[in-house]
Amino acid sequence: MSGGGMNEAKLIFEKSVEGRRATQKTPSDVGHSVNLNPDYLREAPPELPELSELDVVRHFTELSTRNFGVDTGFYPLGSCTMKYNPKVTERIAALPDFAGLHPLLPQLRLGGMLTQGALEVIWRTDLLLRELTGMAGFTMQPLAGAHGELTGIMIMAAYHRDRGNSKTTVLVPDSAHGTNPASAAIAGYDVVSVPSDENGLMDLDALREQVDDRTAGVMLTSPNTLGLFNPRVKEICDLIHSVDGIAYYDGANMNAIVGRARPGDFGFDIVHLNLHKTFATPHGGGGPGSGPVGVVEGLLPFLPVSLVVKREDGTLALEYDRPKSIGYIAPFYGNFGIVLRAYVYLLMLGRDGFLGVSENAVLNANYLRTKLKDVYRQAYDRLCKHEFVISPSKAMEEKGIRAVDIAKALIDRGFHPPTVYFPTIVRESMMIEPVETESKETLDDFAEAMLEIARLAKEQPEVLTGAPRSTSVRRPDETKAAKELNIASL
Amino acid sequence: MPFIANTDEQRREMLEQTGLSAEDLFADIPPELRAESLDLPIGMNEQQVSGHLEKLAEKNHARLVSFLGGGFYDHFIPAAVPALASRGEFATAYTPYQPELAQGTLQAMYEFQSAVCRLTGMEVSNASLYDGGTAMYEAMMMALRITRRNRVVIDETVNPIYRVMIESYTRNLSIDLEQTCCGEGQVSRERIFELIDENTGAVILQNPNFFGIIDDFHDIAEYAHERGALLIVSVYPISLGLHKPPGEMGADIVCGEGQSLGLPLSFGGPYLGFIAGRKKHVRKMPGRIIGETVDTDQRRSFVMTLQPREQHIRRDKATSNICSNESLCALQAVIYLSLMGKQGLAETAELCADKASYAYSRLTSIPGVEPHFHAKWFFNEFVLDLPEPAAEVIGRLIEKGLAAGFPLSRYYRGMENSILISLTEKRTKEEIGYLAEALEGALEGSQAGGSR
Numbered sequence: 001m002s003g004g005g006m007n008e009a010k011l012i013f014e015k016s017v018e019g020r021r022a023t024q025k026t027p028s029d030v031g032h033s034v035n036l037n038p039d040y041l042r043e044a045p046p047e048l049p050e051l052s053e054l055d056v057v058r059h060f061t062e063l064s065t066r067n068f069g070v071d072t073g074f075y076p077l078g079s080c081t082m083k084y085n086p087k088v089t090e091r092i093a094a095l096p097d098f099a100g101l102h103p104l105l106p107q108l109r110l111g112g113m114l115t116q117g118a119l120e121v122i123w124r125t126d127l128l129l130r131e132l133t134g135m136a137g138f139t140m141q142p143l144a145g146a147h148g149e150l151t152g153i154m155i156m157a158a159y160h161r162d163r164g165n166s167k168t169t170v171l172v173p174d175s176a177h178g179t180n181p182a183s184a185a186i187a188g189y190d191v192v193s194v195p196s197d198e199n200g201l202m203d204l205d206a207l208r209e210q211v212d213d214r215t216a217g218v219m220l221t222s223p224n225t226l227g228l229f230n231p232r233v234k235e236i237c238d239l240i241h242s243v244d245g246i247a248y249y250d251g252a253n254m255n256a257i258v259g260r261a262r263p264g265d266f267g268f269d270i271v272h273l274n275l276h277k278t279f280a281t282p283h284g285g286g287g288p289g290s291g292p293v294g295v296v297e298g299l300l301p302f303l304p305v306s307l308v309v310k311r312e313d314g315t316l317a318l319e320y321d322r323p324k325s326i327g328y329i330a331p332f333y334g335n336f337g338i339v340l341r342a343y344v345y346l347l348m349l350g351r352d353g354f355l356g357v358s359e360n361a362v363l364n365a366n367y368l369r370t371k372l373k374d375v376y377r378q379a380y381d382r383l384c385k386h387e388f389v390i391s392p393s394k395a396m397e398e399k400g401i402r403a404v405d406i407a408k409a410l411i412d413r414g415f416h417p418p419t420v421y422f423p424t425i426v427r428e429s430m431m432i433e434p435v436e437t438e439s440k441e442t443l444d445d446f447a448e449a450m451l452e453i454a455r456l457a458k459e460q461p462e463v464l465t466g467a468p469r470s471t472s473v474r475r476p477d478e479t480k481a482a483k484e485l486n487i488a489s490l
Numbered sequence: 491m492p493f494i495a496n497t498d499e500q501r502r503e504m505l506e507q508t509g510l511s512a513e514d515l516f517a518d519i520p521p522e523l524r525a526e527s528l529d530l531p532i533g534m535n536e537q538q539v540s541g542h543l544e545k546l547a548e549k550n551h552a553r554l555v556s557f558l559g560g561g562f563y564d565h566f567i568p569a570a571v572p573a574l575a576s577r578g579e580f581a582t583a584y585t586p587y588q589p590e591l592a593q594g595t596l597q598a599m600y601e602f603q604s605a606v607c608r609l610t611g612m613e614v615s616n617a618s619l620y621d622g623g624t625a626m627y628e629a630m631m632m633a634l635r636i637t638r639r640n641r642v643v644i645d646e647t648v649n650p651i652y653r654v655m656i657e658s659y660t661r662n663l664s665i666d667l668e669q670t671c672c673g674e675g676q677v678s679r680e681r682i683f684e685l686i687d688e689n690t691g692a693v694i695l696q697n698p699n700f701f702g703i704i705d706d707f708h709d710i711a712e713y714a715h716e717r718g719a720l721l722i723v724s725v726y727p728i729s730l731g732l733h734k735p736p737g738e739m740g741a742d743i744v745c746g747e748g749q750s751l752g753l754p755l756s757f758g759g760p761y762l763g764f765i766a767g768r769k770k771h772v773r774k775m776p777g778r779i780i781g782e783t784v785d786t787d788q789r790r791s792f793v794m795t796l797q798p799r800e801q802h803i804r805r806d807k808a809t810s811n812i813c814s815n816e817s818l819c820a821l822q823a824v825i826y827l828s829l830m831g832k833q834g835l836a837e838t839a840e841l842c843a844d845k846a847s848y849a850y851s852r853l854t855s856i857p858g859v860e861p862h863f864h865a866k867w868f869f870n871e872f873v874l875d876l877p878e879p880a881a882e883v884i885g886r887l888i889e890k891g892l893a894a895g896f897p898l899s900r901y902y903r904g905m906e907n908s909i910l911i912s913l914t915e916k917r918t919k920e921e922i923g924y925l926a927e928a929l930e931g932a933l934e935g936s937q938a939g940g941s942r
């Protein structure tokens with residue numbers, strides 16, 4: 001076997017040299033502790049690596065060269081809104097008076113006065129998000145989109161409990177993101193899947209049959225994961241309301257309509273937003289995110305504790321006495337550092353900036369869709385919003401080319417692939433979200449690569465099935481990973 | 491327009507090629523569903539927004555000499571942690587769906603999982619959860635899935651903030667949550683054993699506990715296991731530089747908050763939840779898990795594995811709804827642990843303990859200040875009783891530039907006068923002395939003061 005090789009990845013633990021160190025011991029200025037019970041001590045220090053600072057810096061710098069971010073290149077990962085993350089937000093989040101702020105400070109007597117700046121960030125972000133969504137108030141506590149969904153469903157449950165309703169089901173379209181049914185289920189509801197119609201939208205006739213007295217609510221994203229806006233979204237909300245159900249809006253796709261249409265005006269009662277998508281905070285290789293949840297007036301009493309409120313004297317305070325609240329769903333005020341970054345972005349955009357976001361997100365998507373639609377199979381041949389779904393054409397499939405091959409070939413051409421195999425209701429799906437921060441030149445280059453790949457699929461399919469060739473590894477064996485299950489070096 | 495590359499000219503060109511007008515782009519949204527002009531401010535540029543935020547930052551008092559802890563600590567962060575983690579290749583990537591473009595994130599997460607296992611004495615770990623509280627909730631759900639039971643026993647010495655979170659999460663579920671009450675600081679064996687029965691699926695403890703007290707739970711693990719329940723231990727990772735890991739006590743699931751591993755306090759987040767367990771239970775674990783494998787050329791590679799547990803495949807049958815986790819925070823933690831290394835972490839833990847011991851003796855020598863518990867072994871935090879309500883005294887000390895500690899009356903009945911004081915390696919002898927003098931001054935004239 002050819003194992004080894006010059007570039008074989010080495011774990012940081014394997015670089016360890018006994019006795020080497022990166023940090024120097026801080027001498028104790030208080031003498032040595034007498035308060036250690038040998039029964040409670042560990043026998044030997046934990047086996048962490050022993051390295052110099054330079055070793056550590058080189059290790060992680062090297063790892064970073066095997067990674068691809070928005071800063072590296074075009075990243076049209078559908079449903080994830082991989083837009084540019086402004087650098088200024090990092091500098092502001094690192095200001096010591098934000099970064100060094102202890103979350104328990106406001107719980108000291110008059111402690112709220114010690115954190116007025118941070119509370120103002122939360123409060124002002126809340127006001128801006130209200131205006132953008134048409135909701136009456138937000139909680140910043142949810143720590144990601146899925147956490148926002150769970151919070152929303154808990155609010156839904158609290159509402160029904162308060163009304164004396166006995167509701168057991170939540171309706172979720174078959175095109176929904178996996179977190180939607182998962183969130184409804186772990187909150188204690190039975191999930192009912194609503195089929196899509198031939199236009200890729202929620203099938204209203206089916207929905208009418210599925211809605212009944214047991215219906216606690218519906219979860220919907222519009223535009224949906226196919227990038228299609230449902231013009232009958234208000235009818236759906238009305239139908240749910242007719243059985244005293246709650247309409248939940250998954251705002252992960254808000255980028256398509258931000259600044260020009262509001263889920264509150266569609267009839268939704270609860271909205272979550274993904275600050276790490278629409279509001280440009282870095283995705284971090286899979287988080288941290290932030291998933292604020294907004295609700296209409298009637299649901300305000302159920303929002304988690306605590307909430308930032310403005311007092312008569314103009315100062316801000318945290319409100320804890322909220323008897324109908326669902327309680328704490330996170331320890332403090334959410335991922336404050338992420339909310340702070342989003343606040344900076346919100347301020348920089350302003351009203352016109354948001355109109356520009358949605359306009360360019362939708363324009364870029366339709367421009368790219370138009371360029372690709374004759375060569376790839378388009379799931380739905382019509383105007384899309386911020387993203388669209390295509391699949392390999394019949395001719396490509398006949399040559400054995402699958403979405404995964406196209407994805408890997410894109411890697412060799414310097415692009416991050418789109419989301420593949422989701423949404424599952426489209427076979428061999430590739431979900432492309434170009435986002436507004438990308439330029440026409442980038443889209444042209446990407447389209448050209450896609451067209452070249454399409455050509456190769458017919459002429460030299462083996463070039464594609466052998467891709468990628470430019471990366472440190474190619475097509476790692478996932479079956480082996482699951483079967484042999486090595487998930488930690490012990 | 492901010493952050494938009496396309497010029498007006500390019501936009502015209504693109505519309506033309508698309509065969510659409512600017513209005514057409516939103517033609518599918520019925521006019522009655524479109525928003526009127528929104529009431530939003532005019533955009534700011536980078537200089538303006540920086541000025542505005544710097545002003546807001548000044549309204550925070552982050553620079554008090556702080557003895558606040560309670561699960562969230564002011565530890566020293568080496569410069570290399572943010573320098574490396576902020577690299578755009580890491581920070582602006584997303585979930586590693588394409589392993590060829592994410593070996594950096596994937597290997598770092600595998601190393602994070604390994605470091606968590608080595609610290610906690612467990613066999614498997616995931617690639618992070620949101621925070622310590624949601625990690626405890628996920629650990630509880632995992633234990634109930636494994637045992638197919640619905641009763642949870644949680645000790646009162648577990649962080650009260652996490653306990654109220656668990657209460658929220660279980661409200662709609664048929665989970666029977668039992669909490670112990672009114673012990674002596676150390677986990678009361680008698681009370682815990684009394685609550686464990688044949689329906690108990692999970693026993694949740696914390697080490698060091700919320701009062702800072704260190705314990706060894708092997709007896710509770712044994713008792714729980716004999717009755718078919720699993721032991722969950724929430725742990726403060728810095729303490730593991732010195733103290734016995736839960737894995738050696740027989741814990742089945744270990745969870746906790748990783749903020750202390752190189753993350754700033756940042757007013758409550760982003761933080762880092764971690765969870766570790768036994769290999770036999772790995773298929774019941776929530777969240778992303780990274781595994782080692784080989785590629786088509788037999789080269790060592792890393793991928794997300796055991797995905798059929800997750801929401802994007804299993805939907806409403808998934809082990810959790812988590813999708814985005816706290817990957818970048820986990821990266822910071824593994825960089826931190828690599829820099830501290832085997833010796834450094836132990837030394838930091840020891841230094842925290844040294845400072846706490848010293849502060850304890852210094853503060854208990856103040857007339858009227860008494861230890862609240864008899865339990866003697868604490869790590870970097872302890873509880874003292876003051877001669878008057880602690881909240882009041884702490885309030886007075888703020889004027890002296892001190893966040894003297896946390897008043898326990900907020901979460902515990904009968905602890906009106908109790909203060910939780912936390913030390914890290916950053917607090918100096920001088921600062922401790924300043925706290926002692928200020929406290930003594932603040933207590934002067936109070937009834938019990940000087941009565942000793």
Ligand SMILES: Cc1ncc(COP(=O)(O)O)c(C=O)c1O
Nearest residue numbers: 079144145146177252289813814
């Ligand atoms: C439509 C949709 N809903 C919800 C989520 C979940 O968001 P998060 O990953 O922040 O939990 C996503 C994320 O990919 C999404 O695309």
